[in-house]
Amino acid sequence: MTGSLTDRRARLLGPGVPTFYAAPVHIVRGAGVWLWDADGRRYLDAYNNVPHVGHAHPKVVAAVSGQLATLNTHSRYLHDAILDYAERLTARMGHGLSQVLYVCTGSEANDVALRMAQAATGQTGLIATDAAYHGNTALVSAVTASRTPIGGRPGLARLVPAPDRPGAATPEGFAAGVRAAVAALQAEGHGVAAMILCPYLANEGFPDLPAGFFGPAAAAVRAAGGLVIADEVQPGFGRLGSHLWAHDRAGLVPDIVTLGKPMGNGYPVAAVVAGTGPMAAFRDRFRYFSTFGASPVAAAAALATLEVLEEEGLQARAAATGRMLRERLAALVPPWRATVRGTGLFLGLAFPDAAAARAIEDGLRAEGVLTGRTGRDDAVLKIRPPMPFDAGHADTLAAALARVLARTPPPS
């Protein structure tokens, strides 16, 4: 069955469409933090952040289904729900981030955010880290290290050393890379429109950094007239436990925030949130309209997801579960020369190399626990489950990891 699915994928989708694990999983059903494969085997989902409040959450399913049966059209007609959501979202954001532009994907959100910064500043240069992933459009690939744009990386994009690079692990060291990029962009006439960062550095392997780490870098960007874009597509919506937004945990005040994956619990909705200045600059300069972005169904999905997050107290639970799980993991991994990192329900095990991380990832998959990998070299095991993941699930994960470690010899 799975063999034939793999063949059909190659025939119908083309080569190189990525799957997880040496033995890909054929998933057919999900509920809460659990997934089931075609043979009825159950897996603990310790990876997926898109089903933020849980796979197939009944309240979100009901909200989306009810709205689909009622009306699914676009924002050239008036509708309440997109405004109701914008009101609730911006009320939870602060920093003057008071207006919302709806799109469908995090990639679209970042594609708009970069241009919003260009429109607002009158400059075009863009800065990101050299291990970042911000999405898959042509423009966004220019600020994505792992995807060289077709046609080459344009001169207006500069990738600066992420904190795992020599000298970049301190606030001043990181800022030195940003200052060099600013100078180069200015020398070439681009100027600086924006620095875009995931405030948790999710794709950079999320090293534990002190609050305020990005302060000197942000100051350098602002001194050059540029804006700061916080990409909250992965760490946002309470996942970190201590804060609703990763930029607040990092002590970074953004001019523009982008949202995606978890926003609609799987329904394709994403957003750019900004103050009135950048939003007006973009809307005036580029008459933007998204057919699917600001639909009543997208708003229903986002509203229900936010309501469940708050009603079920999932942010506080993420804090508590994450604290307990981090301790459990820290006790297990020392023989592997691995280290634990992260907070809330976004934890990592940094292994010495990708092969070691991959062995554990595949071992956990065999044990019925789904995780992933991230970081510059994919050497960080990524634990980023749906938010209903609780202490019992953390026990299950830790026990499975103990079994995998016990039977897998550490690198010598």
Next chain:
Amino acid sequence: MTGSLTDRRARLLGPGVPTFYAAPVHIVRGAGVWLWDADGRRYLDAYNNVPHVGHAHPKVVAAVSGQLATLNTHSRYLHDAILDYAERLTARMGHGLSQVLYVCTGSEANDVALRMAQAATGQTGLIATDAAYHGNTALVSAVTASRTPIGGRPGLARLVPAPDRPGAATPEGFAAGVRAAVAALQAEGHGVAAMILCPYLANEGFPDLPAGFFGPAAAAVRAAGGLVIADEVQPGFGRLGSHLWAHDRAGLVPDIVTLGKPMGNGYPVAAVVAGTGPMAAFRDRFRYFSTFGASPVAAAAALATLEVLEEEGLQARAAATGRMLRERLAALVPPWRATVRGTGLFLGLAFPDAAAARAIEDGLRAEGVLTGRTGRDDAVLKIRPPMPFDAGHADTLAAALARVLARTPPPS
């Protein structure tokens, strides 16, 4: 109510978010070809192509709702439905267009298609008409006449005279513009990756053109090593009645086809369809992954939409209704110096100027019939209803138009 909604939009979404009509409509419910506003007033929808098989079609709603309650995840796990849909879709396409890349929006589809052509040809130049709209990402705005990219239109993009321009109304005249663009792109070292066209020229006001019109232009692009991209986001999926795809009606053989709006009856799903060569070139060159694009829910929406289209014989109905409606319209508009154009359920009334078209559009809205406008100067009234639009609905539209015309003095 509507006044307050307008104020809230300005406050929460920023300035200039477009609405239709001098008096925007506050829609709260839809079914089939009908929409209802907050006061319970019913409108005949003669505009929206996104709800392709009808607003809130029960079969599509059930398919999406059922899949949402079962599983909504991504293509890094194996799943049947995205393959089942790819198989059925490519079986209905021909021309060696055998593989599918799933995305969420028509903009994302065109952003990929342009880069797919660049990857396949090793050249970067892009050609579109000077009245085209292909979407809203940064790259796609380079080939969209009505949206100048922020930072200016890049040199690799050339906009050629659409057929309403002097000299461009014949196949050879249109091809002359394309040949000039090819020469300019070659002279500047870009070469030609692709010409992208809506084969119906939907945003160019869809002039009635003979089959084969694009032949000489396509030959010029291919002689330079470039590919032809057919943007079927608006006219595809049987809307034209005579053919499932506008490129087949136009006698244009594309290398890449992009699909969007009607594909999932409102669920955000879109696709790039190509032969094995261009698909492999892109997938090898750019490790593409879309979180939401190839989800089981997106596939369920697209599958159900295609099944309803075929089960209910909507393409044949579009042909018949469109023929009848075109005749009715043609009999009404001569005093206005307007002309009828189009085929199937994609018809237009070309007025002498935008003000005239706008007066009729607003008059129809007051009569409870929703239409839109298109063309370089927005002077073409656009009639593009959901596909269940039948002869009775056409009668309603024609009668409303007769009343509007009777009370609106023609331009002197």
